[in-house]
Every structure is written in C-alpha cells, then in structure tokens.
Amino acid sequence: xxxxxxxxxxxxxxxxxxxxxxxxxxxxxxxxxxxxxxxxxxxxxxxxxxxxxxxxxxxxxxxxxxxxxxxxxxxxxxxxxxxxxxxxxxxxxxxxxxxxxxxxxxxxxxxxxxxxxxxxxxxxxxxxxxxxxxxxxxxxxxxxxxxxxxxxxxxxxxxxxxxxxxxxxxxxxxxxxxxxxxxxxxxxxxxxxxxxxxxxxxxxxxxxxxxxxxxxxxxxxxxxxxxxxxxxxxxxxxxxxxxxxxxxxxxxxxxxxxxxxxxxxxxxxxxxxxxxxxxxxxxxxxxxxx
Numbered sequence: 053x054x055x056x057x058x059x060x061x062x063x064x065x066x067x068x069x070x071x072x073x074x075x076x077x078x079x080x081x082x083x084x085x086x087x088x089x090x091x092x093x094x095x096x097x098x099x100x101x102x103x104x105x106x107x108x109x110x111x112x113x114x115x116x117x118x119x120x121x122x123x124x125x126x127x128x129x130x131x132x133x134x135x136x137x138x139x140x141x142x143x144x145x146x147x148x149x150x151x152x153x154x155x156x157x158x159x160x161x162x163x164x165x166x167x168x169x170x171x172x173x174x175x176x177x178x179x180x181x182x183x184x185x186x187x188x189x190x191x192x193x194x195x196x197x198x199x200x201x202x203x204x205x206x207x208x209x210x211x212x213x214x215x216x217x218x219x220x221x222x223x224x225x226x227x228x229x230x231x232x233x234x235x236x237x238x239x240x241x242x243x244x245x246x247x248x249x250x251x252x253x254x255x256x257x258x259x260x261x262x263x264x265x266x267x268x269x270x271x272x273x274x275x276x277x278x279x280x281x282x283x284x285x286x287x288x289x290x291x292x293x294x295x296x297x298x299x300x301x302x303x304x305x306x307x308x309x310x311x312x313x314x315x316x317x318x319x320x321x322x323x324x325x326x327x328x329x330x331x332x333x334x335x336x337x338x339x340x341x342x
Contacts, residue, residue: 056339058287059300065280067307072273079269083251086129090244092267092274094237101237110230114238117226121219122242128215129247135208147209148216149182152299155217159294162221170341171296177334178299185305185327220294223285232285239281296338303335 076085101108152175159165167175226235287297306328 055287055290055297056300058283058290059297060303062280062283062287062297062301063303064307065276065283066301066304067311069273069276069280070304070308071311072276076269076273083247083254085273087244087247087251088270089273089277090240090247092270093278094240094244094274096275097237097240097278101233104233105231108234110234112229114226114229114234117222117229118235118238118242121222121226121239122246124215124219124222125239125243126246126250128212128219131208131211131215135206135212147183147206148213149179149302149305150210151213151216151220152295152302153179154214155220155295155298158214158217158221159224162218163224163294165221165224165293167293167295168341170337171293174334174337174339174341175295175299177337178302178331181327181329181331181334182302182305184330185324217295217298220288220298224288224294227285227289232282232289235285236278236282240278299338300335303331306331 073085079085080088156167156172156175160167223235226238230238284297284301287300288294
C-alpha cells in the first residue's frame with residue numbers, strides 16, 4: 053500500500069507544478085521555463101544523491117534505458133509544442149488524460165505486467181472522470197475526440213500521451229538498473245541538456261524581453277519538478293503498476309480544481325463534482341485491487 057501513498061503524493065506535487073507553471077507562464081517561454089526549473093532543481097538533487105549514493109553504481113543497461121526514455125521525453129515535448137500551435141489548448145489537453153489507459157497496454161506488452169480486472173476498471177474510471185472534468189468547458193464534452201481525425205494537432209497530442217505511457221513502462225527497467233534517485237538525476241540531466249540545446253538553436257531575440265523570473269520562483273518550481281519526478285519513481289519502485297501510478301497521478305486534476313476554487317472562489321459545476329466523484333471511486337478501486 054506504500055506505493056499508493058507515494059502515488060497520491062505525486063498527484064499533490066503534480067497539481068502544485070501545474071499551478072506554479074501557470075503562475076510563471078508570463079515570465080518566460082515554456083522551453084526556457086523548463087530549462088530554468090531543472091537548472092535550479094539540479095544542485096539540491098546532486099546533494100541528496102551524493103549523500104545517499106557516494107559511489108554511483110548502475111547496471112550497464114541503465115544507460116540504454118536513459119537514452120531511450122530521454123528521447124521519448126524530448127519527442128513528446130516536440131509533439132506537444134507542435135500540437136499547441138495547431139489546435140486550441142483546451143481541445144488538446146483533455147486527451148492527455150488517456151495516458152494511463154495507454155500505459156495499461158504498454159506495460160502489458162513491454163513488462164508483461166498484467167492488470168487485474170478491478171485495477172483496469174479503476175484506471176478506466178479515472179481516465180473517464182479526468183477527461184470529463186477537463187473537457188467540461190466545451191458545450192459538447194466529446195468535441196476533442198470528434199475532431200481527432202480531422203486535426204493533426206489533436207493526433208499529435210495523442211502521440212504525446214502514447215510516448216509518456218511507453219516511457220513510463222521503460223522507467224521501471226531504468227529504476228531496477230539503478231535506483232529511483234539515480235534514475236531521477238539521470239533524466240533531469242539529459243532533459244536539461246536536450247532542452248538547453250534546443251533553446252540555444254531556437255532562442256529568439258524577442259524572448260529576451262520576457263519579464264525577469266526571480267530566483268526564488270525558479271527554485272520553488274524546480275523543487276516541485278524534482279519532487280514530482282522522485283515520488284513517481286518511488287511509487288513505481290514500491291511495486292506500483294505503472295498504469296496505476298499514472299492513473300492516481302491524474303488526481304492532480306481534482307487538486308488543481310480545488311485549489312483554483314479556493315483561490316478564486318469559483319463555484320464548481322455539477323459536472324465537475326460528478327467527474328471528481330468518478331475519479332475518486334476509481335482511485336479507491338485501484339487501491340483495493342493492488
């Protein structure tokens with residue numbers, strides 16, 4: 053049951069990360085923000101890793117999985133950038149909630165990790181509830197799905213969901229070949245290097261006029277990035293099925309809605325309350341199933 057608590061903690065930090073990224077969105081471009089947050093996350097992560105692992109011992113296959121997952125993450129970031137240029141964010145974002153469902157199939161084929169019937173039902177309820185919750189702003193909730201075949205941007209965002217699911221399935225092997233901490237720092241460094249390279253190539257002079265991002269904001273955001281990754285990998289390492297962990301992580305949508313309701317005093321609609329209830333029932337079923 054420890055994996056469930058770790059996955060819930062991941063959901064908490066994931067919600068905090070979304071809110072922080074939204075708050076900082078006018079301070080820098082998404083790519084620059086990604087680089088700055090990971091840059092600030094790296095020093096404390098190095099201190100933690102060196103205190104726990106003075107000598108870094110990893111199995112040879114660690115490097116192959118690291119390169120593979122870094123490539124998947126980078127390709128997912130590129131497809132997301134492409135998707136958000138081609139289609140409205142509110143149409144594309146709900147489709148990312150299918151990631152846990154795709155992860156069920158990916159983990160089944162890659163890791164031979166067979167879910168229980170109850171677990172699959174729980175994942176399905178969370179996917180359904182989270183999709184319903186974030187797409188409820190449209191007059192027709194099924195609008196994102198209806199436009200999938202006719203819009204390349206929506207097809208691209210489904211590619212992002214698939215890449216995250218496949219990468220999550222390979223995370224298991226990377227963690228087994230090292231540890232959650234060493235896997236976290238490996239991905240942090242490779243993603244930081246890759247993002248920095250892309251930033252150097254694509255950086256525009258106009259971006260230099262972006263408002264200054266204070267160091268404490270970057271440090272806070274970086275810490276949240278670090279905690280989100282670390283607790284997700286700890287949950288997977290604690291015998292958590294990848295799809296189950298990713299599904300519980302989707303509860304961050306509920307936490308973000310509650311935080312938004314508390315800060316702006318916006319009363320949630322009946323649809324959102326029902327969506328949150330469906331997701332909660334799904335989480336309880338997953339907890340009982342594994």
